[in-house]
Amino acid sequence: MLTPKSKRPFPRWPHGMAVLLVVATFPLIWVGGLVTTYDAGMAVEDWPTTRGYNLLLYPWQTWIAGPWDVFIEHGHRLLGFLVGVLTITLNVAVWLRDYRRWMRWVALAALGLVLTQGILGGMRVIQNSQQLALIHGCVGPLFFALTVAIAAFTSRWWNARDLRLQHPAAGKLHRLAVLTFVLAYVQLILGAQLRHLPVDASLGMFRGVVWAHLFFAAVLTVYVLSLAGRIVAQYRRLTHLLVPALGISLLLLVQLALGAATWVVKYSWPTFAVAWKWTQYYTIQADGMLQSSITTAHVANGSLILATAILLALRSTRLVQRGVVQTPLGDGYLGEAVA
């Protein structure tokens, strides 16, 4: 096992690969969001080939200089391929250098998920199916969250001994963090549902999903702020918790603003805003830079919130455990954690 007792050197390769995977996956999520924003999922009508070419042999001049929807769809496929290769490399690294059995299974799960995601994306094209596009849109952020978790599992601090801080209210922190992650994912699913609404969806369905999305936005806001508040109040010396807690709060505020802006750039100002004369000057531009960037940023930022939430859930369970407060702890690293 990877503990100081084992006297094995800390393997940097798996963690490095995991971080690289996280860094590569985020643009993939972003470009995937862009594909949905421009409804470009069917811009290339075949899969796994691209217009008859092997994915990697599609003429780059045609790709770069071609239509915008083909550019982003093929770019999404290439990024997906890159992420797949990186996931395989991560598996090699973990199986060779990380001796934790469960970690190997987690890495394999990531590989399984990325392959499933690729197949879902492909089947969405072959069957021109909005349902599969919806599922593809929901699995992507889940994979992103898993890559962040793997980066956490393979990090040096995760493997360090005596990290745990005893705290009587640790259970509440764990519950709050895990529920925040779950809520963030439910909210993301609702958002994906709105973006992949069937063309013949009823007014009631749209209304229901919109209100559910708004309701869960409010609930998630309460949970994120409660979690951040608890961490600031009780664990502010744990920078591994404090930084993501402040980060998720900031991301949430940005997300709320982006959500409101998304509505405006897609459907114009709501009825109550008609009284503000300046709202009447705005003309929506379909597929314009403002519309597409705000809408896609809302999607991508949602994934960042999900990733930060899982980081908080994992770190809180790793760093804090239920028990009587003990100070100082271990190497003194957490000795002043409790205010």
Add this chain to the structure above:
Amino acid sequence: MKFKTETNNSCFRFGLCLALAVGMLGCGNETLRFHLDMVWIRSNEDPEVAFQPEQLQNLSNVLGAVFGTPNKPHVLQDSDIGVEKLVNRDLLQLAAGPVWNDPQGKSHGLYRKHCAHCHGVSGDGAGSTAAYLNPYPRDYRRGIFKFKSTPKGEKPTNSDLEKTLLEGIPGTSMPSFVLLPDDEIAALVDYVKFLSIRGEVERNLVLELSDLEEGELLVSDETLEDGKELIQDAVSFVVNRWSRAESKVAIPAACPSSADPRTATGEEMERSITRGYHLFHGVIANCFTCHGETALGDGQLDLFDDWTEELQPKDPERHAELMSLAQRPQPARNLRPRNLRLGIYRGGRRPLDIYWRLINGIDGAKMPQVPMVDPNDPGKPGMSDSDLWDLINYVRSLPYETLSRPAYQSQTDHVQLTKPL
């Protein structure tokens, strides 16, 4: 839409399970159909003897035979009717059906990609987002379009529809599609015309149906042979009106140099605006009645547009039923006359656009055509071409006019201005 369930069964099943796990599975749309105009049907059936389901199914079959389905629309191939001259078959296929790109890179399913979520698959203005939009998305099926160069009661030209698509409508949810290539705009224009023609033909056939005996079918033969004449009449009536649109465009009268901002002196423009001010408050143009004394759009506020008016029978129960069928939330929205001081004109801000709004009126929105002087009846009160340009100058000056300018206080003042300066 392709659905190869036999070859990709396991993968699809996995997808379904995953979707069920998250509890959010959308509905499929492989069997999309154009919906019948149930508001019009209910409004035109005898309250005591409703149309039989077989009659409505027959009506649906007839419409399906003539116009096809949202996935495979077609136009009637009949040289006597001439739909194919109005609607290009290739463009129609480009706009219809699911969203995909062909190997040549041409985008298909343009209507679903850009329009259907608001205007609905049938063009009934009841897409999934409609309830949240203000104003509601247009229902094309009445064949009424607001912003056009042709007089009230006439159809818009292709250019009118293109202009709305390219410029969008400020202050509403109707976006500008200026980034779309020309052929895609043309395809959307043709598809909107197709939906509108289909909708109007349906309305005409419902009127025919209401004249039949209880339970009698519109067309008894599946091949439509025995109803050919009826269908031809219903379609050609609508098509003829669309065909003559180009010839009905209102050609603007020459603007006198003293009222033309490009040539008039400051003093001349001031006089033109003052004349327009008096016309605005006079009883001939009668603008103040709806737009208000101060032109803030606060005049008559209790009117409904034509689409909403159709949902307003006197019987409250029937009203509720029609509102529900039209998928419009209660209470019905009243028309809001434009606040002319904003400087935003939904049909366009060019002098020509305002000229068309005044001389043509606005279909469906209770904005009448201004009465013009009739050379054959000199005694009849009306406006001259020069008056019209003065009024346009005044309307265009309103965003810059101070609200403290004295307004007309009484009806007597308005009456006195029957003959303005």
